[in-house]
Amino acid sequence: MIRRLAWVTTQEARGRDEDEELAVTALRAAGVTVxxxxxxxxxxxxxxxxxxVLRSTWDYPQRLGAFLAWLEAVGQVTDLRNPLAMVRWNLDKHYLADLERSGVPITPTLFLEPGDSPAFPAGEFVVKPAIGAGSRDAASYGPDQHDSAAGHVRRLHAAGASVLVQPLLASVAVDGEWPLVFFGGRYSHAASKRVALPRAGVIDDLFAEETNAPHVAEAEQIAVAQHAVDVVAQRFGVPLYARVDLVRDDRGEPCVLEVELVEPSLFLPQAPGAVAALVAALQGTQGGDQA
Structure with missing residues (x-):
């Protein structure tokens, strides 16, 4: 049973993690020094x-080298969760291709590597870096904004970043996204999320503005999200915490937009009954193998 725990954040995120007070208070009430x-x-x-425990380390994309070195050092002296190999894989959204190869339905995704010419789908679409958090450096574009989108791609490529281009699915404007949260590999709860992506612009803050609400997940949504978590577990061990963000594709079927294993918000204010499940996971021994 874990009795002494570090809840890891960054100075710029202090006071901005809505999960923190609920979780830390509950952990301390359970006898954990946090x-x-x-x-x-x-x-x-x-x-x-x-x-x-990685929680609100939301500045890591801008300081990736230092963050990776820190992860390596910490993983050698204590129990880092989620563990290093899992985090390294999840830092780069090329993991979406791994999930697709394992049969997990994903949002259609085009990867543009440095040196590739910009290419975009018909209709509205999103451009984002392969390594990023909080929708920072992501923007949406319309079919008449290919020149602006190409400039965005070139800017990210000039910084050495790989780029994702994804269609802005019609359902997102109506339904938003559904983050499904898992503790110890088991489904806990869900939320509804709407992200205010800038149009042909970028986000300068740590994360994009969101509107969140509780959500009762459908069985089909849970099954798709569980499949993604199971793929992670088979490769790296069971994640102590995981969040799978789903949207509906153009056929109305749930598909994975992202899997968050590094520092995801867990939407505890939208599901306060889930705090106990998080505390149990943080105190217990279940989770991915150290790497």
Missing amino acids: DVVDWDDPAVRWAGYERV
């Missing part, structure tokens, strides 16, 4: 914690 600490604080002795 410190909320910045990942880049050189004064922290990581080996002094039984478990180090």
Whole structure:
């Protein structure tokens, strides 16, 4: 049973994680000593914690090299969750291709590597970097904005980034997205999320503005999300926490937009009864193997 835990954030995210107060309060009530600490604080002795849990480290895409070095160092001295190999895989959205090869339905995705010419689908679409968080550096475009979108792609390529181009599915404007949350590989709860992506622009903040609400997931949605989590578990071990963001494709079927295994918001305010499940997962021994 875990008794000393680091809840890891970053200075810029302080006070902005809606899950933090609910979870930390519940953990402390359960007898766990919890410190909320910045990942880049050189004064922290990581080996002094039984478990180090990535939570609101939302600045990592802008500091990726330092973040990866920190993950490597922490993973060598304590129990990092989710574990290093799983996190490395999930940092880069090329994992979507792995999921698709394993039979998980995903949002149609075109990968543009540095040197590739920009190419876009008909209708509205989204451009985003393969490594990113909080929809930062993502933008939506219309069919008459290919020149602006090409400039966006070239800017990301110039920075060495791979790029994803995805159609803006018609259902998203009506239904938004559905994040489904899992603890210890098991479905816990869901939410409804609407993200305010800029049109032909970029987000300068840590994350895009969202409107969130509770959601009762359909059996079909849970099955698709569970399939994605099972693929992760087969490859890396069971994730302590996971979030699978679903949308509906043009046939009305659920498909995976993203799988979040690094530092996802867990939508605890939308499902306060799930706090106990998170506490049990954070205290327990189930989760991916250390790597």
